[in-house]
């Protein structure tokens with residue numbers, strides 16, 4: 673799996689900016705799988721971890737608040753012959769999870785790259801006959817010197 677390019681990350685940021693603001697919440701009730709903008713739900717109760725434990729769907733809402741809907745034959749995950757329905761449940765959960773987590777992951781990538789850029793020594797590695805880096809005091813060949821890996825990670829970066 674290759675790392676996303678700066679262009680791909682920019683496209684993803686632009687897509688997230690165009691979408692209704694998160695968090696989103698996937699619901700699964702009596703054969704209706706939906707993804708809602710969380711702020712549209714009413715009577716929300718949460719468990720000790722802050723996860724939504726109960727909710728009501730609104731009787732009136734904007735099209736931009738009900739983001740995905742799919743009717744399925746089974747009412748509960750894992751019901752017999754419900755494999756395709758469970759796939760649709762997973763897709764709805766992925767849609768909500770992606771909307772909720774991608775902004776944080778993008779920010780984390782930015783923070784990690786900034787940190788790597790600041791930590792990485794721009795001076796080239798100097799390997800001895802064992803393949804150890806004398807310049808950075810790295811005495812392994814696998815993984816290679818972290819400064820070499822850091823320079824590779826930052827290569828091609830435009831932001």
Ligand SMILES: [Zn+2]
Pocket residue numbers: 796797798805806807808810817818819820
């Ligand atoms: Zn090195």
